[in-house]
Amino acid sequence: MDLDIIPNGLAAGSLYALIAVGFNILYRPTNVFNFAQGDLVMLGAMIGASAMAAGAPWVIALAAAAVFVGLIALLENAVAVAPVVRRSSVSHAWIISTLAYSLIIDNLVGHAWGPDPIRVDPPAPLSTTTFTVAGMRTSSYQIALIVGTALMILLIERFYRTRSGKAVMAVAEDRDAALLRGIDPGRLSRWSFFLGGGFAAVAGLLASPVLYASTQLGPALLIKGFEAAAIGGVGNNRGALVAGWILGLAEALGGSLLSPGYQQASTFVLLLVILLIQPRGLFGQPEARNV
Amino acid sequence: MTALLQVEAIDVGYGHVGVLENVSLTVDQGSIVALVGSNGAGKSTLLRAISGLLRPRRGRIVFAGTDLAGAPPNRVVDAGILHVAEGRRLFRQQSVDDNLELGLYGARIARSNVAARYARVFELFPVLAERRRSRAGVLSGGQQQMLAIAQALMREPRLLMLDEPSLGLAPIIVDQVLEVLLRLRDGGTTILLVEQMVERALEIADFGFVLQNGRLIGQGPAAELARSDIVTSAYVGAKQHN
Numbered sequence: 320m321d322l323d324i325i326p327n328g329l330a331a332g333s334l335y336a337l338i339a340v341g342f343n344i345l346y347r348p349t350n351v352f353n354f355a356q357g358d359l360v361m362l363g364a365m366i367g368a369s370a371m372a373a374g375a376p377w378v379i380a381l382a383a384a385a386v387f388v389g390l391i392a393l394l395e396n397a398v399a400v401a402p403v404v405r406r407s408s409v410s411h412a413w414i415i416s417t418l419a420y421s422l423i424i425d426n427l428v429g430h431a432w433g434p435d436p437i438r439v440d441p442p443a444p445l446s447t448t449t450f451t452v453a454g455m456r457t458s459s460y461q462i463a464l465i466v467g468t469a470l471m472i473l474l475i476e477r478f479y480r481t482r483s484g485k486a487v488m489a490v491a492e493d494r495d496a497a498l499l500r501g502i503d504p505g506r507l508s509r510w511s512f513f514l515g516g517g518f519a520a521v522a523g524l525l526a527s528p529v530l531y532a533s534t535q536l537g538p539a540l541l542i543k544g545f546e547a548a549a550i551g552g553v554g555n556n557r558g559a560l561v562a563g564w565i566l567g568l569a570e571a572l573g574g575s576l577l578s579p580g581y582q583q584a585s586t587f588v589l590l591l592v593i594l595l596i597q598p599r600g601l602f603g604q605p606e607a608r609n610v
Numbered sequence: 611m612t613a614l615l616q617v618e619a620i621d622v623g624y625g626h627v628g629v630l631e632n633v634s635l636t637v638d639q640g641s642i643v644a645l646v647g648s649n650g651a652g653k654s655t656l657l658r659a660i661s662g663l664l665r666p667r668r669g670r671i672v673f674a675g676t677d678l679a680g681a682p683p684n685r686v687v688d689a690g691i692l693h694v695a696e697g698r699r700l701f702r703q704q705s706v707d708d709n710l711e712l713g714l715y716g717a718r719i720a721r722s723n724v725a726a727r728y729a730r731v732f733e734l735f736p737v738l739a740e741r742r743r744s745r746a747g748v749l750s751g752g753q754q755q756m757l758a759i760a761q762a763l764m765r766e767p768r769l770l771m772l773d774e775p776s777l778g779l780a781p782i783i784v785d786q787v788l789e790v791l792l793r794l795r796d797g798g799t800t801i802l803l804v805e806q807m808v809e810r811a812l813e814i815a816d817f818g819f820v821l822q823n824g825r826l827i828g829q830g831p832a833a834e835l836a837r838s839d840i841v842t843s844a845y846v847g848a849k850q851h852n
Binding site for chain 2: 482485486488489492493495496497498499500501502503
């Protein structure tokens, strides 16, 4: 067995964790699972790639993509989520409305950019040139991706310890009770969509040096991000990080032991087995019950 | 006495179903007002309309001179009305301290006053001070009710509305909770109390209103209401409709 699967698995898993955290950011205050998340990631990658192709430095491209996709997500909240949630906080119509929004983004991006993948270089001084350390072939970009993802997720978890973060968790648990304490769920949802969109764009641009920026990025990452969120327990960001890594490793292991064709299958088997044993995911909390 | 809250001829409903019809009620500054009536009479609906969870179809809700009818809940909270909902609606996954902190959400108070707010609720409910790090969900029913009230008190409400605070609690805990309400009233907080335990509610209240099938059928000083048969008829009457 090849030890390379460890850095490869962890790097891919970090991307899945980032997508899952994007899901969670939007899920917490709204209880809405955003089916357009994959396309927000893809859009971020395309904008970032185009900005860099036009000569913008990496940081500027990242900021531009984050702000633009944040605004697109804010628009999604306004047209596809808020009207549905306002009518009934237990309705599931958002499944269709966020899916519709994702198809619209997908179509528009397809028209604007065409089907060809765009190559994106990692920000200097990082590179995807491989070297060997402790018997594993890796690159400085892979390492930065793994460490950077863990740091970003810990930072986000710190935010949820602030009063605004606690208010988001309060809305997630009991919307009416939050309203009665003067918390405005609509305002928290708008902020969460903006930040979740920006986070999706960051994930997209970080994925590009490994996976290329293309319209194919959305659907592929949507599924993997969903798997990571489900395994980690929906709404749990640390769980998403661990779950992303487990998924990435399982995928790399499945590809290495069996054949690359089994990569997809091995992650789904893992998902099914884990959910069979732990229906709320590895780190999911039991839902609060009102007696 | 001056009126702090005046509900003027409101109609409230859910969807096409009307619940309250032409209900008016006055809560005087510094008093405890009990709102009694059988299950389904519309008591909770009235509180939900006052706190902005429901928009009245008609009528005014004047609080300290401002009409709050149709205002969003955060504006009602800012105005000084805090509603402790039925069923101890806490944030169960979060700690006692976090729940109290959320009671301060959006409050514009100086940092130096924050400690005093905590001290005050812990003085009223000493048991909470021993459980600051516990998750709200693991507290006993009585402790949860105390925490729910304490959370509202963090905001130093001018009007505290309580919906069935005695529900499911042991009699000795009910005594403690009602005792705290009297202390709060003596400290200047105005209280609107919805209670199934009519006798206990009228015992501590200064004034009472009786609601039946969405209409007000009686009102008066609490001591007089307790003696009159209007309260019993409200319950018997409702039973006949069932």
